[in-house]
Amino acid sequence: MKKFLKATVAAVAFAAAGSAAQAADLKACFVYVGPVGDFGWTYQHDQGRLAVEEHFGDRVETAYLESVAEGPDAERAIERFAREGCGIIFTTSFGYMNPTIKVAKKFPDVKFEHATGYKTADNVATYNSKFHQGRYIIGQIAAKQSKTGTAGYIASFPIPEVVSGINAFMLGAQSVNPDFKVKVVWVNTWFDPGKEADAAKALIDQGADVISQHTDSTAPLQVAQERGVHGFGQASDMINFAKDAQYTAIIDDWAPYYIHRVEEVLNGTWESHSSWEGLAEGHVVMAPYTNLPEDVVAMAEATEQKIIDGWEPFTGPIIKRDGTVVAEEGVRLDDGAILGMNWYVQGIDDELEQ
């Protein structure tokens, strides 16, 4: 028993010494809402973390906590990182907003970056991407490719980001086929392969032959592959899971942002801000267009270029379901209206809880 204790103490001392020896200039830490192996949202954030490691080498050390539940667990996870000497902490889910703000108050010298929220502080920045730009493009592709004139849309939670995604998809589709239909199924989860697959099956049974998803697993695409219909990857390029089914994917590329912000902490130039960039800055990337005829690829590429050149998909005419005109011909919605969107555009076959 004594020997065992001695060995334990020695091992622990060794471990402590080991971690002290490789002291980097900065520790960048990440809190994830899902598992790093979801091949969607969290996977892409982790790719960003790995890019940081690769870019800075020994200068920056990283750590992460995965599948951290939103709520008190999140607050504790964030506080743990702050106490463990992290210089910058990325909290990558909307539900981490208030915990991030709370912990940030206690640790004014640590920089916090919260994804998809709206509360900032001197040491809390927010960042998000204009995913709706990609959704406009896939809406166009869906309308071009669908034989039934109906797309299925697997939606997670009715928050503005998801609602604006559905609207952008619909506007894109209507630009090709004004009578296009979108059926929406709410699954109330970001990641649940079983539920997502069931939703995909239900939508296909209802006549949808193109499936779009705002959930993170590869399950809907795999169902599309089995049933001989098509779909779009979400957050990451999911082509390996659906070789014949994926048209393209809206890829979240967090690497440029993470590297940039970590660099700023190292240089001492980090400041709080609200970052919201899209295709032009490379924060949103379209995966290669596959399983599509040439003219559709050409159309998608042209739209992509138009958006990169500064065009906004939410440009009028935009009409709500109840007939109210939100934006006249040629008028562009302001950022606030897009970020707080809680209404559907005309033509969407669903009711939104108000």
Add this chain to the structure above:
Amino acid sequence: MRLELVKRKERSASMAVMSPLVAVGLTALAAAIIFAISGVNPLVGLYEFFIDPLTERWSLEATIAKATPLILIGCGLAVCYLSNNWNIGAEGQFVVGALFGSALPVLFPSFENALTLPLMLIFGAVGGALWALIPAVLKTRFNTNEILTSLMLVYVASLLLDYLVRGPWRDPDGFNFPESRIFSDAATLPDVFGGLMSLATPITIVIAIVLAIVLAKTLKGFEIRVMGESPRAGSFAGFSAKKLTIFSFALAGALAGLAGTMEVSAALNQLLPSISPGYGFTAIIVAFLGRLNPIGIIIAGFVLALSYIGGEGVQSGLGVSNEIASVIQGLLLFFVLACDTLILYRVRLVTRKVSATTGEPSHV
């Protein structure tokens, strides 16, 4: 040849106390093997998992804070399980309690005075009790299976919370995000000892101790135990199984609802679409690990909370997957149940030649 479990004639009293410790020891051994397989020095892994959280004040406080709702819910469940009422729905009672408790700060945010908190706590307990009474009444009136009804009501409760937070109770200044308004200071349970722990912890400990005394020393405690072990004997003594079902469900629901309100008031400070990382289910493990004894449950709650905090520690410090924490919790329950089984039964190897009726089969 087959293995058979044979009931022991008598139970070893010392082993009944020892078995959770043996289970924890076996879990640690299994954890060491898992660490070794995932390429981590098992001693370092075990240290980070089980010891390191105890060495710093903040992580110790975080562990106690995490244990608090588990203990409070577990105490209520123990009364149910002792009396043979299988309440699996504490998670739902936790949520509905939190909803009742939050009604005041969400619907009447300007009602801020010394009464706010006590009223919230009472509403929370009442809400949880009412929710728990649904399966209890269904059981006593219609003889439904309370395991199913209480479990199914968990989903109803979660969706009710989801609906309220996205709809009528949504923060009017929250950009349509699914969250209620933040509670005022009057509706926030005060912190104790610096920050991570709230008044919920002392309240929980007091309730656990009171419950331990009630169970051990009072007639009600005797009734609960008798009706659990031998309902026939109990009915001869004049105890009513139906009344006890109502009582135990209401008590468990009230404690879960109180835990929910305290969690929302202290830790979250608002309602969110999801307010519990499965406390109501984890508390079932806690109740059994604590031998259905409130004092044991305090210890068990702490051990399980430690496994969460330790799980985060190995993840952030050693880069091990967080699934390891879940695996270790599962192993803990597995070993507890296995040890319990071996207290009540012994294993013997039966060869096919011997017929069961002749007694005394050869065993190895």
